[in-house]
Amino acid sequence: MAGEVMDNRGRGEARSSLPSVHPEGRKYALICLGLSLISALLAWETLAWPLAFLSLCILAFFRDPERVVPRGDALILSPADGTVTQISEVEPPLELRGEEGGLGHEPVTRISIYLSIFDVHINRSPCAGTVGTMSYVPGKFVNAELDKSSEENERQHIIIMRSDGVAVGMTQIAGLVARRIVPFVKPGDIVAAGQRVGLIRFGSRVDLYLPQGTSPQVLMGQRVIAGETVLGRLGETVELEGLQQ
Template sequence: MKFHKEGYSTLAICVLFIFVANALIHFYFSENSYLIWAVYILSFLLFITIVQFFRSPIRKLTADDLAIVSPADGKVVVIEETEETEYFHDKRIQISIFMSPINVHSNRSPIKGVVRFFKYHPGKYLMAWNPKSSTLNERTTIVVENERGIPILFRQIAGALARRIVWYVEEGKEVKQGEEFGFIKFGSRVDVFLPLGTEIQVKLGDKVTGGVSTIAQLNI
């Protein structure tokens, strides 16, 4: 387990806030031991919350060209046939994974391949489970084509709490299956769009682990 690089600035601000808050409490309320201990406890809980949110577990994956691994930790909230209107402009199977604030928020590539398309969209911050969040919220769209020529689209979507999407990919670059491609701070969702006929291996409500859980299997 390690601390994610995206959390350094947040942790620094948290530590500074805790230091200033405790210093002020000791200066103005030095005789109120109940208040001092209450602030100690709240400070500890705040610190632990930030540390657990930006934790970055080390995971090992056995690569499989036909497997689609989960791009995020969280719960499967959507499995449906839908029209993908940004890149494919045809019908696809959509799987959506909701990440709560207690989940690991690094995002991992569901397949190995070359990035054929990338676009960042500024937008709103609707609740991540709102169907309109896929098209109205701040988001990125990434398409990776594997060695068999099969493109898979996945989309980072900011939620109501998320105010920053981070990505580490660019068009023309190769990504490995399970490799980290981005991060979303404080609550979010990832959508995956798969070819019709793909064998889905999860069901609604399933808990999945990014870079580890197989959510679907390509049929070739």
């Protein structure tokens, strides 16, 4: 019917709905809920209610909402929900350089996104392509907002090779509370832009490395959404200017 409001999948009238919960978090929520029920049966109400509340918090943390991914071969999308805390020119990490199929040794723009415990922690591919190098590095758990967390914390580096041969790099970094990085993909997998590629448990940071000749399309302090917010357009070097308000 002409003029009918459709959802982003063309399935009738658009409406809001609760996001699903990723399976990685369901087991923790069920454990807390089970302990809450046992505590209630034993009349330990001072323990039962906090455990019940904790189970709800876990479900909220592992929520996995659907995203509307913008189309465009030149778009580089945000890999994470959160706040842009750093935009800087840096040499790529050793694990992302690569002799072939890497970012090389020349400085590139790094956009750092900090995820608080209230943000969605499912990470998504910044572009379509093939998963190249994946390098896990064990490390510390210092505050993910600090610049040194890129070199000292537990982290996982991922290269996405576009069909045109351009490499886009991202790094999942565990934070002060985070204790595990969970990948959903492996080298050789073909991914779509905005596809889920992993998660980080309980507070973290994700760094995105733009290809050379590409300027950031976001500002410091800006909130971004994984799979939806455009961080850069390949080959576009127009710098944004603005004030945080």
